[in-house]
Structures are given as structure tokens and as C-alpha cells.
Amino acid sequence: MPTMTAAQRREAERAEYDAFLAQCPTRQLLDRLSDKWVTLVLVALEEGPRRYSELARRIAGVSQKMLTQTLRTLERDGLLTRTVTASVPVTVTYELTPLGHSLQRVMAGLKVWAESHMGAVLEARASYDAQP
Amino acid sequence: MPTMTAAQRREAERAEYDAFLAQCPTRQLLDRLSDKWVTLVLVALEEGPRRYSELARRIAGVSQKMLTQTLRTLERDGLLTRTVTASVPVTVTYELTPLGHSLQRVMAGLKVWAESHMGAVLEARASYDAQP
DNA sequence: CGGAATCCTGCCTGATACTG
């Protein structure tokens, strides 16, 4: 039986992994999470369950293929659940798991950062481009 | 003269942007930040200035092309500075700006999350793949 | 050492069409 709390177990686990190493599984995980659709899907689900069509509408510019692909991967990784309601027409609902919620908090920070510091970035670009 | 604090200004600015809109500049910024090399470079610089060769060694698997390209973009966006010391051989040092540091804090959270929850993700995958 | 320039491959992505 485990004598560690979940938090202690995570800490011990973290010490064994290093995302800087190319072969480390966390490196592959980090690569997968570093995806614009992943970020947007997670943030779109932050307030609760959403239907497929709701997500497609909210996340402007995503193709059906990429949305489905992203949702499947996130489901496989245990970050969200997919629920099919047998009605006519059929309804499919996606919802974050507790694991997904913990990641969503990090992702939301990224989105907020982008929206908060956009001005500073645009100024930096203008300044950089002005140089001879 | 501005009558708002920097924090207030950022908040007001944030309200004008929405990364869910495909045409919004923050969406493009979010796309750029959702890059594995960006994440790793920012985290690699968290403890202070680093030379080009140090970064190349630390971030296993990155090609010279991608490392240079990533560094250039981050420099243009005002997230880090590039300093050339005219010696033989030449030395180039990269260092986070205050803006870069604020983003680095978010990025570090992503890396820590990946390293902390790797086990849970692997279990979820095994469970998903076991289904008929 | 720290790049720039070039070439070239693959797979990511979008568009389209079809189904339960």
C-alpha cells in the first residue's frame, strides 16, 4: 500500500523525469501539449461540459479533422471524457476530468498572458523591425 | 499621461483581445508560444544568461536551425536579449527580459505539470488502449 | 563559436465527400 500522499507521489515522480532529455516521455508529452488546439480546447472546456458543435463554433478556424483529432488524443491521455447520448440527432459531450482541470489551470495562464502582454510584444516587434 | 497602473492597463488591454478569434493578434501569439522549442528555451533561461552552445547542449534534440530561429523570434517579441561579445572566438549570450521572465513563470508550470502527471497520463493511455 | 544559406523530405493541415 502506498504510504505517500498523491502530492508526495507526484513530487517523487517529477524527480525521475526531465523534459530536457529528448527520449524522456515527458518531453513527448510536452511536445503534445505545446499545441495551439490543445490550449484552446482545454480553455474552452474550463466552465463545464461542451458539445462538439459548441467547441467548433467557439474555436474559430479549427477544422473538423483537427478538432476531432485533438479531442481523441486528449481523451486517450485522460484529460477529458467523451459522452455519447443516443438521441436523434446524436449528442456528444466533452468534459474535463480532474486531471484535465489541473492542466487547464496552467493553460489558462498562457492564454491570459498572451492577451495581457500583447501590447508589449507588438511594441517590441516594432522596435526590432525599425533597426537597420 | 496614463492614470492607470501597469496592472490596470494590462487588464483593460486583455478585455479587448480574445484568443478564440482566429484573426485576433493574440491568437497568432498563442500559436507561436504553443511551440515545444519556445517552452524549452524559456525554461532553460530561467536561472540566468546562457550561451548559445549551452542552450544547444541543454535542450537535447534541437537542431541549430530551430534553436536559432526560436531565439530570433523570441528576441523580436521582446522576450529575451541577445548580446554579442567580440572575442576570439565570438561569444553570444541570451538572457530573459522582464517580459520574458513573466512568461517563463507560466511555461515552467507547463513543464512541471508534464513531469508531475506523466504517470497518470500513461495509465490513462494504457486503459484507453485496452478497450475493445 | 555561432551562425547563414541551401536543399529536400514528410507529415501536418485543410478541403471535400460520404455515413449512421
Next chain:
DNA sequence: CAGTATCAGGCAGGATTCCG
């Protein structure tokens, strides 16, 4: 409505070579 299947192209990204 919520997908799957297929096809085609474009550019991300690796490998290589050369330079100050």
C-alpha cells in the same frame, strides 16, 4: 449532429555545407 475517409499541397523542420 458528429463524425470518418481520402486526397493533395505547403511549409515545418532536419541534414549539410560554408563563413566571419
